[in-house]
Amino acid sequence: DGKGKNKINSVNDFIKCAKYLIDHRYTNSSKLVISGASAGGIVIGMALATHPELFAAASITSGMLNMSRLDQIPIGNANFLEFGSPFNKQEFNNLQTIDAYLNLREDVNYPPVMISVGLKDERVFPWQSAKFSVRLNEINRTSLDKQVLVIANEDAGHFVNNFVNMMVFFMWKTNITD
Numbered sequence: 001d002g003k004g005k006n007k008i009n010s011v012n013d014f015i016k017c018a019k020y021l022i023d024h025r026y027t028n029s030s031k032l033v034i035s036g037a038s039a040g041g042i043v044i045g046m047a048l049a050t051h052p053e054l055f056a057a058a059s060i061t062s063g064m065l066n067m068s069r070l071d072q073i074p075i076g077n078a079n080f081l082e083f084g085s086p087f088n089k090q091e092f093n094n095l096q097t098i099d100a101y102l103n104l105r106e107d108v109n110y111p112p113v114m115i116s117v118g119l120k121d122e123r124v125f126p127w128q129s130a131k132f133s134v135r136l137n138e139i140n141r142t143s144l145d146k147q148v149l150v151i152a153n154e155d156a157g158h159f160v161n162n163f164v165n166m167m168v169f170f171m172w173k174t175n176i177t178d
Contacts, residue, residue: 003082005094011046018047018054029054033170036125037061038158039079045100045132052110057173059166061116062124062158065132068092075123097154101132110140112167114149116154126152 002010018034020126032055036044041063062097065106070076082092083098088173095104104110115133123155133148140146149169171177 002069004084004091006084007042007094008046008130009096010043011050011098013033014043014047015051015054018051022054024125030056031174033057033062033174035059035161036063037165039064041128042067042098042100042127043082046098048102048110048113049100049103049105052108055111055113057114057170059114059169060129061160061162061166062118062121062126062131063100063115063129064130065099065143066125066128067095067099068102070095070116071126073128076151098148101128102136104132104135104139108139108140110136110146112146112149112169112173114151116151116152116153116160116162116165119155120156121158123158158169 018032021032022029023158034044034047034055035058037060039061042058044058045063045065049054067083068086070079070083086092099133113136115129117129119126133150136148151162151165
């Protein structure tokens with residue numbers, strides 16, 4: 001129930017989990033951080049786009065963030081079966097539903113985001129992350145502390161080792177000093 005026209009279920013389940021953690025006081029939105037990579041960018045990007053109030057910060061690495069343009073990335077055709085084809089009208093509409101870039105909204109207070117890409121990524125071209133970053137920065141333009149931090153690794157491909165940077169970013173944005 002989490003692929004094709006039902007991919008949005010993955011996002012909705014993720015959001016329900018975040019709300020559960022907050023509602024049951026395991027954490028609060030000032031400490032809840034989220035991260036994902038590659039196709040995980042769909043869930044993280046959409047959670048961020050639709051429920052930014054739940055999260056203190058987000059990190060997306062080599063993320064698939066512009067799903068309606070799935071045909072424009074090298075692994076796009078291989079993912080049509082799982083996510084849908086932009087060449088089929090109904091499937092294209094479904095892709096727009098899970099397109100984080102298209103679901104960003106003006107006048108929304110998005111949390112800080114760190115985007116990481118490998119400039120030699122031959123699976124998900126870095127332009128998807130760049131496009132998403134620019135749009136977030138346009139929306140958050142009046143809030144310098146919420147501008148998107150982009151880490152572009154010149155020598156990396158799809159698998160960017162970014163764990164330490166991500167942890168430091170999350171500690172910074174949640175005011176954890178230990």
